[in-house]
Amino acid sequence: MTSSESIFRKRIRKFTRLKRGYWSFLLIFGAYFISFFLPLIANSKALVVKYDGHYFFPISGAYHAATEFGVNAIGEADYREIDRAFETEGRGNWVLMPLIPYGPNEPLLDATGSPPNPPSRAHPMGTDDRGRDVLVRLAYGFNISMTFALLVTVIGEGFGIAIGALLGYFGGKLDILGQRGIEIWSSLPFLYTIIIISSVIVPVYLPGQYQLFQPSFWLLVVVLAVFDWMGITYYVRGEFYREKVKDYVAAAMASGVSDTGIVFKHILPNALTPVVSFAPFVIVGNIGSLVALDFLGFGLPAPTPSWGELIGQGMSNLTKWWLVVFPNGVFFLTLLLVVFIGEAVREAFDPREYSRLR
Amino acid sequence: MTADAKAAPVLDVRDLHVEFTTHGGVVKAVRGASFSVAAGKTLAIVGESGCGKSVSVQSIMGLIPMPPGRITGGAALLHGTDIVRRKIVDGDDVRGNRIGMIFQDPMSSLNPTMKIGDQIAETLEVHRGYSRAKARARAVELLTQVQIPEAEERSQQYPFAFSGGMLQRAMIAMAIACEPSVLIADEPTTALDVTIQAQILDLLAELQRKNGMAIVLITHDLAVVARMADEVAVMYAGEIVERGAVEDVFDQPAHPYTLGLRGALPSRSTERAGLNPIEGAPPDLFAPPTGCGYFARCAHAMRVCEQHHPQQLPVAAGHAARCWLHAPDAPRTHPAIQHRVRR
Numbered sequence: 001m002t003s004s005e006s007i008f009r010k011r012i013r014k015f016t017r018l019k020r021g022y023w024s025f026l027l028i029f030g031a032y033f034i035s036f037f038l039p040l041i042a043n044s045k046a047l048v049v050k051y052d053g054h055y056f057f058p059i060s061g062a063y064h065a066a067t068e069f070g071v072n073a074i075g076e077a078d079y080r081e082i083d084r085a086f087e088t089e090g091r092g093n094w095v096l097m098p099l100i101p102y103g104p105n106e107p108l109l110d111a112t113g114s115p116p117n118p119p120s121r122a123h124p125m126g127t128d129d130r131g132r133d134v135l136v137r138l139a140y141g142f143n144i145s146m147t148f149a150l151l152v153t154v155i156g157e158g159f160g161i162a163i164g165a166l167l168g169y170f171g172g173k174l175d176i177l178g179q180r181g182i183e184i185w186s187s188l189p190f191l192y193t194i195i196i197i198s199s200v201i202v203p204v205y206l207p208g209q210y211q212l213f214q215p216s217f218w219l220l221v222v223v224l225a226v227f228d229w230m231g232i233t234y235y236v237r238g239e240f241y242r243e244k245v246k247d248y249v250a251a252a253m254a255s256g257v258s259d260t261g262i263v264f265k266h267i268l269p270n271a272l273t274p275v276v277s278f279a280p281f282v283i284v285g286n287i288g289s290l291v292a293l294d295f296l297g298f299g300l301p302a303p304t305p306s307w308g309e310l311i312g313q314g315m316s317n318l319t320k321w322w323l324v325v326f327p328n329g330v331f332f333l334t335l336l337l338v339v340f341i342g343e344a345v346r347e348a349f350d351p352r353e354y355s356r357l358r
Numbered sequence: 359m360t361a362d363a364k365a366a367p368v369l370d371v372r373d374l375h376v377e378f379t380t381h382g383g384v385v386k387a388v389r390g391a392s393f394s395v396a397a398g399k400t401l402a403i404v405g406e407s408g409c410g411k412s413v414s415v416q417s418i419m420g421l422i423p424m425p426p427g428r429i430t431g432g433a434a435l436l437h438g439t440d441i442v443r444r445k446i447v448d449g450d451d452v453r454g455n456r457i458g459m460i461f462q463d464p465m466s467s468l469n470p471t472m473k474i475g476d477q478i479a480e481t482l483e484v485h486r487g488y489s490r491a492k493a494r495a496r497a498v499e500l501l502t503q504v505q506i507p508e509a510e511e512r513s514q515q516y517p518f519a520f521s522g523g524m525l526q527r528a529m530i531a532m533a534i535a536c537e538p539s540v541l542i543a544d545e546p547t548t549a550l551d552v553t554i555q556a557q558i559l560d561l562l563a564e565l566q567r568k569n570g571m572a573i574v575l576i577t578h579d580l581a582v583v584a585r586m587a588d589e590v591a592v593m594y595a596g597e598i599v600e601r602g603a604v605e606d607v608f609d610q611p612a613h614p615y616t617l618g619l620r621g622a623l624p625s626r627s628t629e630r631a632g633l634n635p636i637e638g639a640p641p642d643l644f645a646p647p648t649g650c651g652y653f654a655r656c657a658h659a660m661r662v663c664e665q666h667h668p669q670q671l672p673v674a675a676g677h678a679a680r681c682w683l684h685a686p687d688a689p690r691t692h693p694a695i696q697h698r699v700r701r
Contacts, residue, residue, distance in 0.1 A: 006516055007470065172425065247467040254419050255481045255532060256454030265480070269471035 008269075014348040021344020024337040028146075035143035042136045044103035046079035048096040051086075059098075069093075100133070104140040104305040107131040116313075116320045126322035128313050134322060138330050140305035144217075145334070149286035151221045156228035157275060157282065164233035165271070168240025169263050175237070186230045191292070197223055198298035217300060224289055228282070232275060239271035277349050280342030284335050291331060307331050367394035367435075368572040369418075369457075369540045374432035374442075376410070376417045379425060383644045387413045389596035390432070392670075393574075395589070397539065398566060400573040402583040402604070404619070405593035408640065411576045414593075415542045418442065419459055436540065455485040458533030462545040464525035468517040474528050475501070475513025481535045500531040504561060523554035527561065534565060541566075542574045547582060559586055580623060584608065592616050595640050595651035598670075602677030612679035614656045650682070658683060 005013075016022050040047065040059065049056040051069050058064055058079060066073035069082050083095040102108060108123070108131045109115070115131035117123065125134035163182070167175045201219065243249065244267060252266045293299035294308020295315075302309070307327055314324035376388035388410040395401040403411050416422050418434045418441065433440040441452050453459075461467040468477055478500055479493035488496065494513070501509035504527040517525060526546060533541055543562065547555035563586065566573055575586055583590055583604065590607040592600040592615065600613040611617040618636040638655035641647050650656070650663040662682050671684035 006473075007518070247461050247463055248469045250416075250421050251459070251461055251467045251529065251532070252469070252480075253421055254453055254459040255535075256451045256484055257480060258484070261480075261484070265472070266469050270469070 011348045015344055018344040018347055021340050021342075021347070024340035025344070028334070028337050028341065031142065032146045035139065035146070038139055038143060039098075041098055042100035042102060042104070042133075042139055043098045044079065044101060044106050046083070046095045046097050049079070049082070049094075051093045100136055102133040102136050104136050105132065105303045108133065116317060116323055118320070119322050125326045126320070128310060128323060129317060134310065134326055137305040137310060138307070138327060141307045141310070142330070142334070144300070144304065145287050145290055145307055148217070148221060148290050149283045152224045152228055152286045152289075153279060153282050155221065155225040157232050157279065159225065160229035160232035161236050161268075161275060163229065164236025165240055165263055165268060167233065168237035168271075169244055169259075169267065171241070179237075182230050182233055188227070190227045193227065194223055194293060195296065195298050198293070217304070220290075220293070220300060224286065228286065231282075232278060235274035235278070236271055239274060240267055243267045243270050273349050277342075277346045280338050280345055284338050284342070287331075287335060287338070366396055368397050368437060369574065370394040370435040370438075371414070371418065372433050372435065374414055374417065374434065375430040376413050376422065377428045377430050379428065385643050386646050387596055387643060388417070389643075389646060391593065391596070391598050392432075393591045393598055393601065395540070395572040395574055397572050398570040399588040400563075400566065400575055400586050401589045401591060402575045402577060402587035403591045403593055403598075404578060404580065404583055406578060406640065409593045410596040411578075411593050412544055415459070415544060415574060415576060419453055419457065419542065451485050454481050454533075454538075455536045456538050457540045457542060458536070458538040459542040459544065460526070460529045460533045460546050463549045464522055464529050465517075465549070467529050468525055468532075470517050473514055473516060474520065478513070478528065478532045478535055481532055485536045496535070497531070500535055501528065503534075503565075504528070504531045506531075522550055523557060526550060526554075526558050530558075530561065530565070534569070534571070537569055538571060540572045540574065542576075544576045545578070546575070548577070548579070555582070562586070580608075580619065592619070595646065596643060597651060597680060599652070599681070600677075600679040602673070606674060606677045610673075610677075612673040612677065612684060613652075613681045614658050614683075615652050616679075618655070650680075 015025075034041075043059065045058040047057070047059045049058060049064075049069065056062070056064060056068075058077070064077050066075065066077040066082075069077055071077065071082060071085065073081075079095055079097060080101050083097055083101075086093040086095055102123075107115075108117075108127055115127050116129050117127040117131070119126040123133050123135065125138065128134055128137065163178065167178045198220075249262060249266060252262050257266070290299060290306070291308040291311065294306040295312045296308075297312070299308055300306050307330065310323065310327035311331065314320070314327055317323050371394065372392050374388050374391045375386070378385045378387055391410065391414050393401060393403065403414070405411050413422065417427070417429050420443070422429070429442055432442070434442050436452065436456060441457075468474065472480075475494055475497045478497035479488070479490065482488045482493040482496055483490065486493075498509045498513050501513055506512050506524060506527055512520075512524075517528075520528065530546075541562075546562070547558050550558060559582065562573060562575075565571070573586075575582070577583060587604045590600075590602065590604050591598045592607065592613060594613075594615050600607060600611070600616050602612075607616060608620070611620055615636075621634050622636055624633055636655055641651050641654065647653060647664075648667065649665050650659075650668050653659050653663045656663065660682060666682070668680045668682045670678045670680050671682075672678050673684055
């Protein structure tokens, strides 16, 4: 007999046995991990350029004028163009482009016809109304959506756990006043408030200075988190009320453990089940919120690749099926997979299996 | 023995009053409890459910939720210093350091998300400032001391891998980690099997012999009292109604309630079948009676008992009871005497 497995470990092991949820988890977080390397996969800048015996790495962000590669053009080199040029020249110069040689914010106006262009071999999901590759924008948008949802979830839940723990542990007047405060805060219409905030916070310039204040990713994260912490407080508060009267808390008090020690080391690990079980659904909600805000035009500043903005384009170009089907399809699929994760997490954390009849 | 206890009590609780404010009114849960225990001795507090046994010791340990609880009076002197409502005395933490406590249900007294060894080590880290590694090593020693086999591996396990008896041993290890001078055991064997009960009691007695701590044992099991205690305090309706050396209280109960408790014990003899409970119920502690709390149930009640609250009256050396029957001018219906006649 060696060291025993903690309940948490057991639950994780059970989670890995729930195939649908576990595979959804691997798929979503595998894709999320890969999406951090998107600049290497889908980009308009070359990975490596060999020109006249020298190697260049434009992917690192270095600026190379077109003239550096012997192309008579103004501004930065167009690596796709150079690639074609080098191939026809056949002088041993070459360009290694990423797998998808298009950037997320790059208007591809050289295609035949006017944008939005339907799916083609070069652009399997077509281009949007500014000629940007839909596949690339969806891929970059996935990273942004997930990062955004995870950040809002972590910040919002963290704050909610702290408040819920405080109310539940100390109880009394603090609890009553705190709960009323939360109820008032919850009754603010979230979407309208955000729309108002987003329309008030406009880019502010000071004369002769750079931009001071503008709607940004981080601002939106904070604003959404501010409206996203109330739900979990009820559960954490309830858990704390239930756990704090248990004997192990009395035993910890009798051993002289401080209030902070009792709250964080003793009660909190026993009160996290609802937090973990709800987290995937909170993530779903936050992805949805961002998409909704972007769709309405109050979200991330243009030209950030965002799903909501693409869905909005589909709305205004209903006849361009690829702008309707692909963004909505990807959105739906992502939410579905995260819900599958949530379902499995809930199943794995079901306490019935480990409870004793008393 | 009782003379020793009087001479140097480690823990001396004097006239403790505890109240709880509820929606139904104020419950006077403890109404002037006094008891003391000397080093190396065991005091058993006995009484039925709801008589204030646990509340008394919990208020000493600061485990009463306030509000609704309130300690309205009295003192608990540990080595002569009052520890009620105080966390630190003479620069030393009291709880867990100078007084240890074990609880009734070992299954729920340990944190299910912490390893046993870590829970014991935590006490040492808090009070002794031990490093994590040193505290863990000491925790393994303590587990060995409370006779847990393979203590090294066991300390790395979670509570659900332990049986009830082993959890209570781990609890004891946690309570004695800082070598307290008083160990409070709140019904330590009630939730355990009879065979395990005996082992736990033996363990407590052995630890007491080794480090000379005083034990306050709360129980309603008179067999446990007979086995463990040096002195007994019988509690009824928030008061200590009788106290004395264990043989005195058992052989010559001086309070009719103690007599009733003894009578209620199932007997192995064949002369009477079934149980012999005390009739009636304890008084309403929302409005405690002005007279004796046992008046309504007492077979020896007198007129004085209804209106006048009995004082602690001496019965013999080191033996006292809160009963008017022991007043000098009481009629000669001493329950103990009657008991002896009946036997």
